[in-house]
Amino acid sequence: MxxxxxxxxxxxxxxxxxxxxxxxxxxxxxxxxxxxxxxPPPDIIIAAGDITHDGDGVAAARAKALLAGLPAPVLVCTGNHDRRESLRAAFGRHASDVDDAWMAYTVEDFPVRLIALDAATDDPFVGAMPEAEADWLAARLAEQPDRPTILFLHHPPFDTGIDWMDAIGITIGREALWRVVAAHGNILAILSGHLHRPMVGAWAGVTVYAAPSVMNRVEFIGMRPDGSPEVAIGAAPGYALHETDGTAWSTRLCFVDGHAEEWAMAMPDTYAENSVK
Ligand SMILES: [Fe+2]
Known part of the structure; x- marks a missing residue:
């Protein structure tokens, strides 16, 4: 796949x-x-949030039109710049997306099960995982506890070490998501965005990938003497390609100007270190 x-x-x-x-x-x-x-073409395209810049319904419809030429179905999730009702209007509402307060749904048509989650709030600077949404995820995972599953949501749950990114990450309710993810051994990966740069981390025992940005990308320059990452805004848009058969997993980073780039590792997750495991 x-x-x-x-x-x-x-x-x-x-x-x-x-x-x-x-x-x-x-x-x-x-x-x-x-x-x-x-x-071969991809089987599925996951667009991990911030589909629109301002959440506007016209922008969501324009995004849908721009993506119409893609060679596979597109699955979207809600970014901090999106409004879920605009995304639902443009991209459709999945049958399992049952709660108006968040856009979460399952996709059952592929060898690997896909589950969309939503940590966006009305405040673009605040990410939150509602306890009830974590309960919904636990119930969905309990339905098929042995089936390989990928979760995708806009906000990566790990700490990046980029302080202005972490300030607008999931600052509320991460422990609820941690409990559910850590309790299930069938989650292959968590796919996300939000950072405007590729980054990979491990959280609750699962590898988390943040995709390169389509919009201008946050470029990793190097580490400062104090251990914090030095970043700049720039570089070409890109995407990630993940291939899996439900057990093995490989990822490639691709950029439209043809260059390749190392994945940056997330900083040690202060949340993980301080959480009950
Ligand atoms: Fe963004």
Missing amino acids: LIAHIADLHVSDDGLPVHDLVDTDAATRAVVAALRTLD
């Missing part, structure tokens, strides 16, 4: 560059064109 993993498209409602700087339409078209050249 081949999964194309994109994130942070930030499509605008009028097609004009975001912040008067970044042509997110052009970036999205470039990634779509790159994905169309894949042979």
Whole structure:
């Protein structure tokens, strides 16, 4: 099973560059064109949130149109810049997406089960995992406890070490998600976005991947003497390709200008170190 993993498209409602700087339409078209050249094509495309820049319904419809040429179905989840009702209107509402307060659903059509989660709130600077949503996830996992499963949500649950990113991560309810994830041995990976750069970490015993951004990407420059990462805004858009048969797993990073880049490792997770395991 081949999964194309994109994130942070930030499509605008009028097609004009975001912040008067970044042509997110052009970036999205470039990634779509790159994905169309894949042979074999991906089985599924996961767009891990921030589909739109401002949550507007027109922007969500524009994003849907920009992604229409992709060679596989697209699954979306809610970013901190999105509004879930706009995403539902543009991309459809899954039968298992039953609670208006968050957009979470299961996809059963593939060898590996896929479950979308939603940690977005009305405040774009606050990520939260409601206890009731964690309970919903636990109930879904209990249905098929032995089936290989991938979770995807916009906010990666680990600490990145990039302080301004961690400040807008899941700052409420992470322990509820931790409990559910750690209690199930069939979760292959957690796919996310939000960081505007590729990063990988381990959390609750599961590997977490944050995709490169379609919009302008946060570039990893190096480590400062104090151990914190030095980053800059720039570099070409990209995506990740994950391949799995339910047991083995491989990931490639791809960028539209043809260059390759190492995955940056997440910083030691202060939350994980301080949590009951
Ligand atoms: Fe974003």
